[in-house]
Amino acid sequence: MAYDTFAPSQDLNSGPFSPAADSALWRKQFLLGAATASYQIEGAVHEDGRLPSIWDTFSAIPGKVLAGDTGAVACDHYHRWEGDFDLLTALNFEAYRLSIAWPRVMDEAGRPNQKGLDFYKRLLARLKEKGLKTFVTLYHWDLPQHLEDRGGWLNRDTVYRFADYADLMSRELAGQVDAWMTLNEPWCSAYLGYGNGHHAPGLANGRFATQAMHHLLLAHGSAIPVLRANDPASQKGIVANVGRGTANSASAEDQRAAHLFEVQHNAWILDPLLKGAYPEDLFELWPGTEPLVLDGDLKTIAAPLDFLGINYYFRTNVESDGGHGFTEVPLEGVERTQMGWEVHPDGLRDLLIGFDKTYSNLPPIYITENGMASDDKVVEGHVDDPQRISFLKRHLAAVDSAIKAGVDIRGYFVWSLMDNFEWAFGYERRFGVVHVDYETQKRTVKRSAELIAKFLAERRLRN
Numbered sequence: 001m002a003y004d005t006f007a008p009s010q011d012l013n014s015g016p017f018s019p020a021a022d023s024a025l026w027r028k029q030f031l032l033g034a035a036t037a038s039y040q041i042e043g044a045v046h047e048d049g050r051l052p053s054i055w056d057t058f059s060a061i062p063g064k065v066l067a068g069d070t071g072a073v074a075c076d077h078y079h080r081w082e083g084d085f086d087l088l089t090a091l092n093f094e095a096y097r098l099s100i101a102w103p104r105v106m107d108e109a110g111r112p113n114q115k116g117l118d119f120y121k122r123l124l125a126r127l128k129e130k131g132l133k134t135f136v137t138l139y140h141w142d143l144p145q146h147l148e149d150r151g152g153w154l155n156r157d158t159v160y161r162f163a164d165y166a167d168l169m170s171r172e173l174a175g176q177v178d179a180w181m182t183l184n185e186p187w188c189s190a191y192l193g194y195g196n197g198h199h200a201p202g203l204a205n206g207r208f209a210t211q212a213m214h215h216l217l218l219a220h221g222s223a224i225p226v227l228r229a230n231d232p233a234s235q236k237g238i239v240a241n242v243g244r245g246t247a248n249s250a251s252a253e254d255q256r257a258a259h260l261f262e263v264q265h266n267a268w269i270l271d272p273l274l275k276g277a278y279p280e281d282l283f284e285l286w287p288g289t290e291p292l293v294l295d296g297d298l299k300t301i302a303a304p305l306d307f308l309g310i311n312y313y314f315r316t317n318v319e320s321d322g323g324h325g326f327t328e329v330p331l332e333g334v335e336r337t338q339m340g341w342e343v344h345p346d347g348l349r350d351l352l353i354g355f356d357k358t359y360s361n362l363p364p365i366y367i368t369e370n371g372m373a374s375d376d377k378v379v380e381g382h383v384d385d386p387q388r389i390s391f392l393k394r395h396l397a398a399v400d401s402a403i404k405a406g407v408d409i410r411g412y413f414v415w416s417l418m419d420n421f422e423w424a425f426g427y428e429r430r431f432g433v434v435h436v437d438y439e440t441q442k443r444t445v446k447r448s449a450e451l452i453a454k455f456l457a458e459r460r461l462r463n
C-alpha cells in the first residue's frame, strides 16, 4: 500500500525537542514516560512455568500475523530487562508503564507461580531504585489460553478469575506500584478479538463483541475495590484507546456518521465507566447486539477512578453508510505513518476537551500511549526518525493546548520504549524510540529518543 509520505524539514529533523516556554510540559509534576506490554517484548513464553496465552495460540495459526511472526522471542526482555532499564534511565524517562503477563503468574487452578511473580518483583524493585514511577497494567491482551478454552471474555466466570488475579497481584506487589491499570484498550480486546477476529482469539460476531466488552468492563469494575483494599496508596485506573471521527461533509447524515464513529470507539467504553450506562446509539449502530447485563453490573463498572489512561493514535474520516452506520472515506494527501494511520494531533486535543465537557466526573488523565510506526533503519550506527520527532512534538503540543483549555492531564507515555511485536503486524511495524535488531537483539537509540532525553535533562535542571 502506498501512503502519502512525510518530507522532513531541517527543523523537524534536528531541531530541539523543546516545548514552548509557557508549556505545562516543563513542570516537574507532568510525568514523561515510556510504555511497553508483556507479550510484545518479553519472549520466554515457555520459561519458569508461564502458561500459553491466546496470543501464543493465535499467532501460531498461519495467516493471522504478518510473516508468521509470534511473540515467542520478541525483544527477549525477559532476559535483557536490566539493560533495557538502563536505557530507560539513560534516556531520562521518569516513569515506565509495563504490563504483567497473567499466564506467567497464575496456574490453571489460580495458584501463584512464584517464579513469574519474582520476575515482576525484580523489575519493579529496579525501577524504584532508579527513581522511576511505576505504572502497571494487569491485562494487555494476553489472556491465559485455558480461560479462553472455557469461553474467554464471553464467559462471565472470566470476570471472577480476573478479580482473583487482581487480588493476587495487588497483595504481592503492594507498595511497588504507583498506578494500577486494570485493562489496556478493552475496545481492542472486545472488537478486534471477538467482533472482527483480527486479534486473538480471532472470533468474528457483533454480539460476541458487546458481550466480551461487558465482561471486560465488569472485570475492571470488580478489580477496582480489590486493588483499593490491597494497595491503598496507589492510584487505580483503566486505559481506553480513543478515536477521532470526522465527517466527510457537512450533511446531517455524515455528521451523524462521525458521531456514531465516536460512540462506537469512545462512548462504548467511557459512558459505562463514567455514566454507568451504555450509549443507546450503540445499539442503533449494531441492532440486536445488547449484552446480557445483570442487576448491579453497571454500578460495579462505574466504580470511581483515580485516573483515566488515554491512548491516541489517529483520526478517521467517515460518511454515512446510508443506513444507521458509517463507512470510512480515507482522506487524500494527508500525512500517514507506516501503519497507514493519519497523523492528526488536533484530534487528540479535541477529544480531550470534548471528554472534559461530556463527563462532569472525568478523572485526571494520563496519556498512556501515543506514538507512531516508521520503517526505521540503522545506518552507520544511527537511526534517524524525523517523522516520529515531528509527530511527538505536535502531539505533545496538542496535550499542552488541552491542558491550557482546562483539562487535567498529568502525564504522557510514548509508545513505545522499543520496537516490538505489533500484534497482527508482527515485527514489521516499528513503534519504538529505541530500535531493536531482532537478529542480534541489539538496541540502538533513535534520534527521537536522544531529543526526548535532552529535553528531560534540561527540564530536570530547570525544576
Ligand code: IFM
Residues within 6 Å of the ligand: 037, 040, 185, 241, 311, 369, 415, 422, 423, 431
Ligand atoms: O502496540 C499497540 C499497543 O499494544 C496497544 N495500543 C496501540 C499500540 C500500537 O498499535
